[in-house]
Amino acid sequence: MTQRTVTLHDVARIAGVSASTASRVLNGGAPVSEALRLRVLAVANSLGYVSNQAAQALRGRRTILFVLVSDPRTFPIATQAAAIEAEARTQGVVASVVMVGGEAAARVQTIRTLRSLRPAALIVAYTEPHGEVVRPELTAYRDEGGRVVVLGNTSPGFAGFPSVSHDDRASVTSLAEHLAGLGRRRPAIVTVPSSPLLEYRRQVMLDTLATYGTDPATVPVAPADLTSAGARAATRRLLADAVPPDLIYATNDVLALGVLDALHDAGVPVPDVIAVAGHDDIPLAADATPGLTTVALDFAGAGQAGLRLALSDDPQDVVLPGRLVVRGSTVRTQ
Helix, strand or coil: CCCCCCCHHHHHHHHCCCHHHHHHHHHCCCCCCHHHHHHHHHHHHHHCCCCCHHHHHHCCCCCEEEEEECCCCCHHHHHHHHHHHHHHHHHCCEEEEEECCCCHHHHHHHHHHHHCCCCCEEEECCCCCCHHHHHHHHHHHHHCCCEEEEECCCCHHHCCCCEEEECHHHHHHHHHHHHHCCCCCCEEEEECCCCHHHHHHHHHHHHHHHCCCCCHHHCCEEECCCCHHHHHHHHHHHHCCCCCCCEEEECCHHHHHHHHHHHHHCCCCCCCCCEEECCECCHHHHHCCCCCEEEECCHHHHHHHHHHHHHCCCCCCEEECCEEECCCCCCCCC
């Protein structure tokens, strides 16, 4: 049975106010008392009511979709978003990038506001550590007839939505096999514990190295912020160990470049003393000194696939392969 859409009159009736008063609270207008405002908002939130002010202006126009991102300045997100916008133009629709808030509550409110605009689709292109918090809003939007597509998000809370992902298990396994073949015996990992994606890469790396005789319990894991500075600090901690590593895997290239910077500052030759590898193949990876061994991911292809899923009547999950790129940070080149 299709659930009836909650209306402004429903909110007004339950809050015990007139429809005009509820409208002033939810859509702007003459001020009301703070107690009344909070009561109406509490009822609206509990019912999942979305103001239809903007929806009325766009009624019947489902040619707009929104791309939800956390930081559009990063290479993967910027590349995906640009590809989505380009593909949208070829499909005759408009794609707009929207930054979500930093906290779960802000992200929920952002999605609720976007629902009121009745877009054709919402493309979730950021890593959501608490997908179960955001999922109810996305589910409500889907139940209203919208399409939700998830790009590269491993949160269990997003299971069931059409998705585009990279085969990180195969990619990390390929990289781990390369690193195991270097003959190093003291690997270490730099990662961001709060990122489900980077933690997944860490675990696959440890699992694969274990098949080559490395006990995961002996592998130091240095936590870092998702910045080059955070990785530099993590690397300095690893170098301070009584027996420093001879191999460092950073779970993305931003971290790996910070590792290279810290080793350079400490006068540690790469790869002679410590080999370094990353993941993603951002443009700076090839320009680093030495060039960074990493896994190249097709972020533009992911964006294009995500847009097509958003407009498809029969969306099927897409999994894209990665490609191992060996450079001088693990194998000395002439």
